[in-house]
Amino acid sequence: MKLIDIKKETGPEWAEKGYQMPQFDIEAVRAKTHEQPTWVHFGAGNLFRAFPAAILQQALDSGEYDRGVIVVEGFDFEIIDKAYRPYDNLSLLVCLQSDGNIEKKVIASVTESLKADSQFPKDWARLAEIFCNPSLQMISFTITEKGYAVAPADLERGLAPVLIMGKVTLLLYERYLAGELPLTLQSMDNCSHNGDKVKDAVLAYAEKWAEEGLVPAEFLEYVQNPAKVTYPWSMIDKITPRPDAKVQKMLAEDGFEDNYTIFTDRRTYTAPFVNAEETEYLVIEDKYTNGRPPLELGGVLYVDRETVDKVERMKVCTCLNPLHTAMSIYGCILGYDLISAEMEDEDIRGLITKLGHIEAMPVVVDPGVLKPADFIDAVLNRRLPNPFMPDAPQRIATDTSQKIPIRFGETIKAYQARGLDMDALILLSLVLAGYARYLKGIDDTGKAFEPSPDPLLEELRAIVAPLEVKKGEQDFSCLKTLYSRQDVFGVDLYAAGLGERIEGMARELFDGPGAVRKTLHKYVTAR
Ligand SMILES: NC(=O)c1ccc[n+]([C@@H]2O[C@H](COP(=O)([O-])OP(=O)(O)OC[C@H]3O[C@@H](n4cnc5c(N)ncnc54)[C@H](O)[C@@H]3O)[C@@H](O)[C@H]2O)c1
Numbered sequence: 001m002k003l004i005d006i007k008k009e010t011g012p013e014w015a016e017k018g019y020q021m022p023q024f025d026i027e028a029v030r031a032k033t034h035e036q037p038t039w040v041h042f043g044a045g046n047l048f049r050a051f052p053a054a055i056l057q058q059a060l061d062s063g064e065y066d067r068g069v070i071v072v073e074g075f076d077f078e079i080i081d082k083a084y085r086p087y088d089n090l091s092l093l094v095c096l097q098s099d100g101n102i103e104k105k106v107i108a109s110v111t112e113s114l115k116a117d118s119q120f121p122k123d124w125a126r127l128a129e130i131f132c133n134p135s136l137q138m139i140s141f142t143i144t145e146k147g148y149a150v151a152p153a154d155l156e157r158g159l160a161p162v163l164i165m166g167k168v169t170l171l172l173y174e175r176y177l178a179g180e181l182p183l184t185l186q187s188m189d190n191c192s193h194n195g196d197k198v199k200d201a202v203l204a205y206a207e208k209w210a211e212e213g214l215v216p217a218e219f220l221e222y223v224q225n226p227a228k229v230t231y232p233w234s235m236i237d238k239i240t241p242r243p244d245a246k247v248q249k250m251l252a253e254d255g256f257e258d259n260y261t262i263f264t265d266r267r268t269y270t271a272p273f274v275n276a277e278e279t280e281y282l283v284i285e286d287k288y289t290n291g292r293p294p295l296e297l298g299g300v301l302y303v304d305r306e307t308v309d310k311v312e313r314m315k316v317c318t319c320l321n322p323l324h325t326a327m328s329i330y331g332c333i334l335g336y337d338l339i340s341a342e343m344e345d346e347d348i349r350g351l352i353t354k355l356g357h358i359e360a361m362p363v364v365v366d367p368g369v370l371k372p373a374d375f376i377d378a379v380l381n382r383r384l385p386n387p388f389m390p391d392a393p394q395r396i397a398t399d400t401s402q403k404i405p406i407r408f409g410e411t412i413k414a415y416q417a418r419g420l421d422m423d424a425l426i427l428l429s430l431v432l433a434g435y436a437r438y439l440k441g442i443d444d445t446g447k448a449f450e451p452s453p454d455p456l457l458e459e460l461r462a463i464v465a466p467l468e469v470k471k472g473e474q475d476f477s478c479l480k481t482l483y484s485r486q487d488v489f490g491v492d493l494y495a496a497g498l499g500e501r502i503e504g505m506a507r508e509l510f511d512g513p514g515a516v517r518k519t520l521h522k523y524v525t526a527r
């Protein structure tokens, strides 16, 4: 059983083994999309295949829509070479439900895969052609928060940028030249006000290029004209771990041959299959300038900006992502490699339950379309303990420095804004104290571990380098340098009245092997 077999007549084993097939004419959708594309997605990672591409498949299966999605990779080209093209862009979505049910679905909504870079001129020419097509309605992104960064060096490269947002702006320029055609740029990443991240990056390039006379001033007006180009916000939720060895084995046992997992040179974990949970939410601000694919057919909720803001805050600042990061920091130090196993650890479970319910929930705003209390209960009681989900604290700990401001900083700011008692933020402080201990890269038994990739990893590790995991006196003054980093914590922790307490907790956590367990237990049980 191979993915490409599904384009021909397939044998009965697919249905017998529970593989669901696309319910539409794949070649007809490909031909129509090639001629009149509506949707281009940047970021060919796991979430894209597990969620946006699967939503579109539902719309196609319904028979009420006829266009696929073109996926573009502008960073890790190996993903396209190894996980898309050999499989004719088909993939398998394995949904691991909390009752043990496993859903296997062949996803055929991706019609083309392209590499966005000048070293691939044919792909770039095709992309430019797509961007000049009046039928194009939206480009979306799952490129991680750091993907939206604009480096001064890239701005200096003029119309030959190497970073993804520069390439996107260059393609927008093609669309401008083709008649100032309308388009919507839709972030689907886990960052606060994600549409603004896209907009800020595009404006940075457009302003610089206009200033240098590389593009006309009218291009800058075009990317800022809300009748032409919009940057809606969204909230996306579906836990999508890296392709897992156990799932790979299960597929092999089915006789499904495309069960490789691939680790690229740029450190992406990919495969011709993805594994994810069944729960999913995608809430999008409905502000499109050229129409949009009818993703409501796949369950997307289209709402106004204020509602997206509240839903996103509920999920990213309170009910899911802070709990994820808290359990990942402590999970890595305590030697875990499975989220569901951490949920059986009373201290970790207590940490995130109390952090969520007692410390973060008081400042959550009810978005109306989803209830915070129901959402957090599902996270704590069904989603994170799901024993069939192969999610790992090491995945979640990736780029922690980029996530702390939104996952914890926003709660601190909300406490400040409402004049609430900062002394109530005990477990939140413990998580931030744990971050210094995590950066040290020594687990609670005293063994070294490798912290997950992070753009600030080396810089932050150098700050805590003087500290040792040992009993007795040592100089902790370096912690001031760490905890006064507003870029990492989102606020001035000392001005917020939390810095000293966090330092004190960090001292306890460094107090020799076993100190992490002891300190965690002490604060969690006292709360
Ligand atoms: N996996 C999940 O559970 C999940 C759930 C909700 C939201 N998200 C969001 O989706 C993002 C991607 O998750 P994923 O599971 O697909 O990860 P992944 O590792 O499978 O894919 C990451 C993608 O981002 C691209 N990328 C990484 N660094 C980049 C850079 N500097 N510039 C441009 N592109 C870059 C990679 O090339 C790849 O296409 C997350 O960062 C998060 O914002 C993920």
Ligand SMILES: O=P(O)(O)OC[C@@H](O)[C@@H](O)[C@H](O)[C@H](O)CO
Binding pocket: 190, 236, 237, 238, 239, 240, 320, 321, 324, 325, 395, 396, 398, 399
């Ligand atoms: O994807 P990241 O790296 O922003 O964060 C890691 C996880 O917290 C995240 O992927 C969650 O699984 C996701 O936000 C659930 O919807």
